[in-house]
Amino acid sequence: MSSTSLWIGLAALLGLYLLYNIFFVLLHEKILFQSDEVSDDYEFSFTFQHEEILLSPSENVRLHGLLLKSDSSNGLVLYFHGNRGHLGRWGRIADEIRTRHGYDVLAMDYRGYGKSRGERSEPLLYQDAELVYDYAQELGYDHIIIYGRSLGTAIATHLAAKRKASHLILETPMTTLREVIPTLNFLLLYKSGLKYEFNSLSRIDRISCPITIFHGMEDAVVPYELGHKLYVEASHSDKKIITIKEGKHNNLDTFDIYQQAMERILN
Known part of the structure; x- marks a missing residue:
């Protein structure tokens, strides 16, 4: 290979590297938040009873809940809930918790x-x-599981570090956003350009309630090692990690070990 061809190849690799950085910095929010809005008059197709909640922390901002x-x-x-889909999906999972365990x-x-409407940022989330926690207290709830x-x-980890909770349950948790995708540690040139950190690792030792972590060893989205690292760093004496050997990212609730642990926590 001639020196000219080598330099052309290196220049092409450098160009791809820079394009990767630009692409990720500009679009990482769209990748992270796979959200879909629905109209204000959208009707959920639930067969169970539910009450819709609207909170307005500021002008042009609305938080919708069930x-x-x-x-x-x-x-x-x-x-x-997770990063993909709205309450039309997650409401059914919430109903399973209500039905199985007798909790609101x-x-x-x-x-x-x-x-829900409004400009989004990590501090605002x-x-x-x-705000939602304070609203729950206004409704009269004092036994709150996050x-x-x-x-x-x-x-959830941020909130449990800021407010009183009876228990903190984390299903397939991350430590930090960068650790979810290990390649970011060396491929991203403009790390300061990332808008979100989601650094639970810096908060987990400030949790003052019992902690239970659920994680599957076959999780290809958030590696099991991150959940275990979070467990190790937690300083509360009453902490547990429920390791599900064949568990993936979206199927932990199908395992008996998950349901049995939830039964112990909630009942």
Whole structure:
């Protein structure tokens, strides 16, 4: 190979590298938040009873949620869902918690999801979570379990570090956003250009309630090692990690070990 061809090849690789950085910095929010909005008059096709909640923390901002009430409530599960889909999907999962365990469940869509509106940022997502928690207290709930799923684990961990909770449940949690995709550690040139950190690792040692982590060893989205690392870093004495050997990212609730652990926590 001639020196000219070598330099052309290196220049092409450098160009691809720079394009990768530009592409990710510009589009990482769209990749991270796979949201879909619905109209204000959209009707959910649920067969179960539910109450729709609307909160307005500021002008032009609206947070939409579902409150599912049990016949004889043992408390409230405050549920923060994953990054894909609105409450039309996650409401059914919330109803399973209500039906199986006799808890009321409050689940909110993030800004830009479902009927929720408003500009989105990491600090604003955290503020919204605190607002929803305060709203739950205004409804009279004092036994509140905070549950986070995937992306929602970062928001749930932040909230549990800021507010009183009876238990923190994390399903397929990340440590930080960069650690979810290991290649970001060396491929991203413009790390400061990333808008989101979701650094649960820096908050997990400030949790003052029992912690349960669920993670599958075959999770190809958020590697099991990240959930285990979060477990190790948690300082609370009452902490557990439920390892599901054949569990993937979206099927942990199909395993008996998950349901048995949830039964112990909630009942």
